[in-house]
Amino acid sequence: MVEIMEMMPLMLEGMKTTLWVFFLTALFSIPLGMVACTLRLSRNRALQTLMQAYILVVRGTPLLLQLIFIYFGLPLVGVRLDREVAVVIAFVVNYAAYYTEIFRGGVLSISLGQYEAAKVLGLSKFQTFFGIVLPQVVKRVLPPVGNELITLVKDTSLVYVLGLGDVLRAAKTLSNKQASLVPLFVAGLLYLLLIAAVTFFLKKTENRYDYYR
Amino acid sequence: MVEIMEMMPLMLEGMKTTLWVFFLTALFSIPLGMVACTLRLSRNRALQTLMQAYILVVRGTPLLLQLIFIYFGLPLVGVRLDREVAVVIAFVVNYAAYYTEIFRGGVLSISLGQYEAAKVLGLSKFQTFFGIVLPQVVKRVLPPVGNELITLVKDTSLVYVLGLGDVLRAAKTLSNKQASLVPLFVAGLLYLLLIAAVTFFLKKTENRYDYYR
């Protein structure tokens, strides 16, 4: 018990990093994913190809390397970013690609009749997407979106490559020092708590969309 | 160029590990996810709760810790597994939880009318699920399933905690040795190739399901 109390300050310090990386990424990547999804599904051939390339490259390489590239690679062309900025950019660009695909799946599962009804009523593409399609898509994609949000919680630990200290790194440091696995399991518990909160929030949101079938 | 040629034997050695972990996990976790999804959606309250707990715990803790737990923790209760076996079990159990949620989203998006039609025709629950629901679900969930497959490709690098040498670890060794980032980018390229292949396969599968709307 004493050991666990001792490790708390360092762990909580790490938790702060974990939390801000999580919230900022979730906040920006989901809307970006929606926008990218509309571009991916646009009629414009060039845009389609561009988005496919974006998705391939971003999903195709580890986030770890993307972090390294943005932080260590961009200075070679004169773009020098702060650690925190580099982290947020890399995470948002990365996660948006996954959300793009999830939303694409959702959008394609909406029946053609919905688009046709919107069209003959004179709704613009924009109005159709945000008023008719998206609300129905959100209901359908909540479970996979939940998967990505939860993966994100754990991926935040990748910030270590840019020298930021998150909760997992705090645990590893302590684990090395105490030559014990206990700190790692405490970190696991902290993740579990955070993810239980995310799961709870997702469940609430699902219930909120339960008013229609 | 010579440097790159030099690193290939070690890289390819690592690639072997990456590939078998990927294929075995994909092969077992997707069907397991389907089965778990039917249990998660069953009417039985106990089963529901059990599956929710499984999903919360498995998604709620890092795969890294699960690997450690299975390999180092289970021997304490007398179950001693080989490194390879521990890896496959941990990966399959972990990924199945994500697939469970994806399939759940897909199943819930199938209209009630489909179940009712199946029921009045006298189809059993089993026949309804595998003959009517699942084929329609698969079409809808391909994009998020793709996300997880691609995440899996990259997650294979976690096998390092059990001392297995995958392509990323090979790259790190070489990177330390040559004091250069080039090996890491070569590893990135190998991931990209593998994921391009997965993407291509997914695209083909999507096209195969394009025969109806």
Added chain:
Amino acid sequence: GKKETASDTWADLEARGTVIVGLDDTFVPMGFKDENGQMTGFDVELAVEALGRMGLEPVFQPIDWNLKETELSSKNIDLIWNGYTITEERREKVNFTTPYLDNQQSIVVLAGSDIMDKAALEGRAVATQNSSSALAAIEAEGAMEAFKDGNVVLFDTYNDAFMDLEAGRVDAVVADEILARYYIATRGEAQYRVLEEDFGDEEYGVGVRKGDETLLEKLNEALDAMKADGSAAAISEKWFGENIVK
């Protein structure tokens, strides 16, 4: 936990004829895989020689460095031999052989830097590897309060730390002398400067499971013999260009 189930496995090892040596196979130049996947490095050659003298064959098992003591106590490996720094905390879990190498925590700056001594690090960004003995040394001196933001910038590998130094985002890197030496030699001598002052000395030893007293004893004998007959020195010269074995 400190379970008293410690037992001597020497008889098993002898019967098997092999000893499993755990190491982080990305740790250049102590123990790592070469381009062909062969295990090599200073510690590896030392282990082959020492265990050979004991009539045993080493099997090199790569492990995650964070899990080394766990691997040892669950008997997946028999030795930790990989630039393993002797510390008091580790002594509680592991037995160490007599030290075979001295190591310093050197301070490396860019050649053109205005930092000439430790005192000049005040207010500057200083980086090192996470979980490293360099970090432990800095913490032991309580030096980090003086650094920029009152903290050390921690990287997963020294590679990243040195790259950040080159990018100019940190002003100094504190690193194992042995590693720094290797790194500087590989990246180009002229770029860097090593300060006269350092963050203290430490010693490398081989980690042996508590209870394996026979193995520890025999290993110490073999290492002493190698130091005496110059074969340890030969390996050192091959890897470091001079004899630094103590």
Added chain:
Amino acid sequence: MLRVENISKSFGDKKVLDNITFEVEKGDIAVVLGPSGVGKTTLIRCLSSLETIDSGRIEITERSREEEHPVGLVFQNFNLFPHLSAMENVAYPLQKVKRLSKEESEAKAKELLDSLGLEGLEGNYEFQLSGGQRQRVAIARALAMDPEYLCFDEPTSALDSELRDSVGETLKEIAKRGTGVIVITHDQVFARSHATKLYELGTELKRVR
């Protein structure tokens, strides 16, 4: 005999069926008329166990076969399986439930589809069928299972008068072969010419003929 005794059904606090009683015998064609929204669809959904009733009982006596679902149903909105062709929509349940071989089931499906004027459309999927064609596939699919009782929810709403007559003939035929037929319709002509029993659903279910 399919006997319905005092059944009631509410959605929330809206009482849709209030104490309904009637019975259908094999060979009957029971037609239910009634204004839109009165509860006709709800009634036959109760008969085929798609809705749970709040009170009362539904009983089937003198079962001729032991089958899971003795009451078939053609849905008002068809509910075809979109991933199966017209042919497969009919043949798939035959294979799975009646355990017919692929060939047998497809022969039977083809025969039924042809008799409803769908020759040449066997390979079409739902999205490639017109409204009336979908309706006929749904009818064929239900007929194929040959249940003891079969409910039709406005089976001719999307059909022209010729097809309406032909569906009427079909219903007569299956009734003659011993099926109990229950039909919801807004088509007075159809009702008057085919019904052996005629009901009107309002606040209660009244037998008209």
Added chain:
Amino acid sequence: MLRVENISKSFGDKKVLDNITFEVEKGDIAVVLGPSGVGKTTLIRCLSSLETIDSGRIEITERSREEEHPVGLVFQNFNLFPHLSAMENVAYPLQKVKRLSKEESEAKAKELLDSLGLEGLEGNYEFQLSGGQRQRVAIARALAMDPEYLCFDEPTSALDSELRDSVGETLKEIAKRGTGVIVITHDQVFARSHATKLYELGTELKRVR
């Protein structure tokens, strides 16, 4: 005037519309009869630009307003928005396209729904509506937009005779107010009593009256 000149449309190698020509003027009620599967739905989908025609042209002259979609459509299968209530289905497009305020749009929606016998069902979602109720919500939604031309694809298929008459009256009224109305139906009575122009679609489109 909505003028259709020599349009043709095929699905794959199946020619559905072959060289169709006709015109509808404002105030007309043009009724199209024809057997199931002949291409009626396809025809009006072409009119409202949901299908691209293979050849020929569709022209609208004397536009009274500049609007994106001058040809409205009530779908055979309704296509209600399931996440919006009956009221919102009608009010949402009014707000977005006609730029009415929330209050105005809801007042107008309520009025239309009431006139079609849907009072009390404003808050119901699609899954809580009967077949005929859905059909009427779809009609209300299309009427609300008040397009220059409005196509109805079997608008009374799920309605009882009383409601059929009331929808008939509604169509007459909007035609009188200057809308060009095109109606597909299988209901001969409806056709004969309301049509100002009567067509039969077979291998060609024939004007009957």
